[in-house]
Amino acid sequence: MPVDVPTDTPLPLENDMCGRSVLVKQIHNAQHIIERHNPASIAVLGGDCLVSLVPFAWLAEKYGEKLGILWIDTHPDVQTPTQYKNAHAHVLGA
Template sequence: MTDSRSKTLRLHMPQWQGGNLSDYHLSSELLSWLLPPSDGPDETVPVPSPGGPGSLRMEDGILAKTALLEQVRSARRAIEKHRPDKILTIGGDCLVDLAPIAYLNKHYGRVGVLWIDAHPDVQTPKETPHAHAQVLGMLLGQGAATSRRKSKITSTPLW
């Protein structure tokens, strides 16, 4: 029997820039503190605190695109470092799900995702500058132009 504990990655990503709401950062920090420690690997994606230096800039119709790309790629590196079978994602806005879902889809060959949210996350920069509302579109290859370089959820690199 294999030890499944080491196959579950606890990924903390206190991202807030995708929705431009500092509450996402705080709630992510609180959840990370409240949840019991994991028996498997634990990674935290570096995300600057809200109100830190620099302002969020609009790039290609996406608010804070450079920072968000850096965070998604950092999450992808953390995931690939451990190559888990499961991922517990503790995060801020919806964009934190991009790297874990794309990885798990590639890992298993195909996954089903039940997405329950207050707004449709299949939008593009034409509809909203907030990347947290674009994550499903990106996973389906219908999001921002840079997400369409590869096909569907199996795309590598992400976004």
């Protein structure tokens, strides 16, 4: 799947989240790729914290209670859209 070229234009606030429609499109693309390859594990390195959302959700559905995640970050990402408008802070909260 091609990745959109980033721009300096701020993303609009949509349903209490910056750039919601763009993020939803990227999430669906990531889901499609992961489902197509059906990996046993996924390593996510770098990028915005939101890049972990789809792999975590997919692995949680695949392994349920047996899933273990090693999360190394400088902040917990457990906020909601009412607390912070940027989705990268919602990963573990989701």
